[in-house]
Amino acid sequence: MGNPKAFITIKRKDGGYRPVKERTGDFGEVEQTLDEQDRREQASRCMDCGVAFCHWGCPVGSKIPEWQDAVYKGNWGEAYEILTSTNFMPEITGRICPAPCEKSCVLAIHKEAVTIRENECSVVEKAFDGGIVNPKPPKKRTGKKVAVIGSGPSGLSAADLLNKAGHTVTVFEQDDAIGGLLRYGIPDFKLNKGVIDRRLTLMEAEGVLFKTNCTVGKDISEKTLLTEFDAVLLAVGAMKARDLEVKGRELKGVHFAMEFLKQQNKVIRGDEFSETERLLARDKHVLVIGGGDTGSDCVGTSIRQKAFSITQIEILPQPPVERTDNNPWPYWPNTIRTSSSHEEGCARKWSLVTKQLIGDAEGNVTAAEVVSVEWVKDANGRMQMKEVEGSLEVIKADLVLLSMGFVSPLHDGLLDALELEYDQRGNVKASENNQTSLAKVFVAGDATRGASLVVHAIKSGRDAAVGVHRFLKELA
Ligand SMILES: Cc1cc2nc3c(=O)[nH]c(=O)nc-3n(C[C@H](O)[C@H](O)[C@H](O)COP(=O)(O)OP(=O)(O)OC[C@H]3O[C@@H](n4cnc5c(N)ncnc54)[C@H](O)[C@@H]3O)c2cc1C
Ligand code: SF4
Structure with a gap:
């Protein structure tokens, strides 16, 4: 720890976002970064606590105080090595992780946590700029073959570790490009896709094999994989979106968030869509149903597509601004989160349930009928929803985006064909x-945990890789 008093003398300084007017005119990343001097000062604020709660708060167990010290001293290469010892793509988490580490940083008690996430991103960018990130293929191959199905962060994280252990890894992806939700869910204004490509180039140079446009269970059978590979890892995500079961759901202009976001990701890449296929918010009244991150991404995308108005509604009550007494530090704060997209302009409404969608004579959606709800505890202390009488409200909407979360992985096709066991929530059950319930088949990420975060997917991929590796060693 280089500067023991920096946390007293130096204030937290964020890179901040580009000005709203500028950033809403394009799909470039919204976040800015600090210069080297400021970044090193920010890293010097880390107190190197005896018990590093940030390390506990980070799902991949990042050795945060150690690499803050390296950053403070300007040892970027050392910082990169420490960082990547627990997380193979910190350039992604450094951009889009909600940073539970910062919420549990001891300095967060006084609201001035170390800028851990931004520091993380800077370390990787410095390392790439300095030419110290080079392919490190394994010295020896084990002769064992592993199939990874799904190329999101969990699949990639597992593929990276298994390849480095010397196994020959093939990643199968049903889409036309690698990355899972990093590629086709998260908007470019949060994560520029060149960042993913840069990492994939390294993985290819290290020997990981990628097969796109290949749906396992359709283009290649699960039986073939089980015969040709020594182990199979399912990293298929939790792609079953929660639907809105109300009258009017079938109207034109009502879409799942992912249809809208994925198409925009593809358009930015240069794909073209016909007028009838194109989902555009331009000049429309957009209603986003669901108050979470996916909904927020729909807000930011609609703003950039020049929507006339955007309203985001949520069934739960508005969270508090400050932690409540039963939600103390260092736990994750259940407080209101305002994203860069929210700041760009949208109406946010809480405690509203959608009763029906209304359409015109041509079958186009025109509005949504919603009512307010109260959340009250029942006799068992469980929160129950109660509609408020006389609270019916009509919200104008000619584009409705459903972003109410994801239920589970898709069972139809591959998972049912493998006859795997599921848990109570419909996720793939794992030891x-x-x-999984099949000895040769492992699972990672949202497919087993349920829809979550990139950092959890990375950790799950690492854990699964260890499981697969042990299994293969027993076979040897
Ligand atoms: C819009 C949106 C925004 C998000 N924003 C954030 C954020 O800002 N920060 C954050 O931490 N998290 C965010 N998340 C969550 C995060 O993206 C996911 O938790 C994470 O991507 C899960 O990783 P995964 O590897 O388990 O699955 P996924 O990323 O879902 O990847 C699964 C892959 O498997 C492929 N696949 C499925 N079945 C087959 C098959 N049979 N054959 C071949 N391939 C198959 C799919 O095509 C897909 O590419 C967001 C999620 C969404 C939807
Ligand atoms: S991965 Fe997320 S939680 Fe872990 S150090 Fe990075 S920003 Fe913090």
Whole structure:
């Protein structure tokens, strides 16, 4: 720890976002970064606490105080090595992780946590700029073959570790490009896709094999994979979106958030869509149903597409601004989150349930009928929803985007064909070492945890890789 008093003398300084007017005119990343001097000063604020709660708060167990010290001293290469010892793509988490580490940083008690996430991103960018990130293929191959199905962060994280352990890894992806939700869910204004490509180039140079446009269970059978590979890892995500079961759901202009976001990601890449296929918010009244991150991404995308108005509604009550007494530090704060997209302009409404969608004579959606709800505890202390009489409200909407979360992985096709066991929520059931009910088949990420975060997917991929590796060693 280089500067023991910096946390007293130096204030937290964020890179901040580009000005709203500028950033809403394009799909470039919204976040800015600090210069080297400021960044090193920010890293010097880390107190190197005896018990590093940030390390506990980070799902991949990042050795945060150690690499803050390296950043403070300007040892970018050392910082990169420490960082990547627990997370193989910190350039992604450094951009889009909600940073539970910062919420549990001891300095967060006084609201001035170390800028851990931004520091993380800077370390990787410095390392790439300085030419110190080079392919490190394994010295020896084990002769064992592993199939990873799904190329989101969990699949990639597992593929990286298994390849480095010397196994020959093939990643199968049903889409036309690698990355899972990093590629086709998260908007470019949060994560520029060149960042993913840069990492994939390294993985290819290290020997990971990628097969796109290949749906396992359709283009290649699960039986073939089980015969040709020594182990199979399912990293298929939780792609079953929660639907809105109300009258009017079938109207034109009502879409799942992912249809809208994925198409925009593809348009930015240069794909073209016909007028009838194109989902555009331009000049429309957009209603986003669901108050979470996916909904927020729909807001930011609609703003950039020049929507006339955007309203985001949520069934739960508005969270508090400050932590409540039963939600103390260092736990994740259940407080209101305002994203860069929210700041760009949208109406946010809470405690509203959608009763029906209304359409015109041509079958186009024109509005949504919603009512207010109260959340009250029942006799068992569970929160129950109660509609407020006389609270019916009509919200104008000619584009409705459903972003009410994801239920589970898709069972139809591959998972049912493998006859795997599911847990109560419909996720793939796994043992502690990520093994499924089939000995040779492992699972990672949202497919077993349920829809979550990139950092959890990365950790789950690492854990699954360890499980697969042990299994293969027993086979050897
Ligand atoms: C819009 C949106 C925004 C988000 N924003 C954030 C954020 O800002 N920060 C954050 O931390 N998290 C965010 N998340 C959550 C995060 O993206 C996911 O938790 C994470 O991507 C899950 O990783 P995964 O590897 O388990 O699955 P996924 O990323 O879902 O990848 C699964 C892959 O498997 C492929 N696949 C499925 N079945 C088959 C098959 N049979 N054959 C071949 N391939 C198959 C799919 O095509 C897909 O590419 C967001 C999620 C969404 C939807
Ligand atoms: S991965 Fe997320 S939680 Fe872990 S150090 Fe990075 S920003 Fe913090």
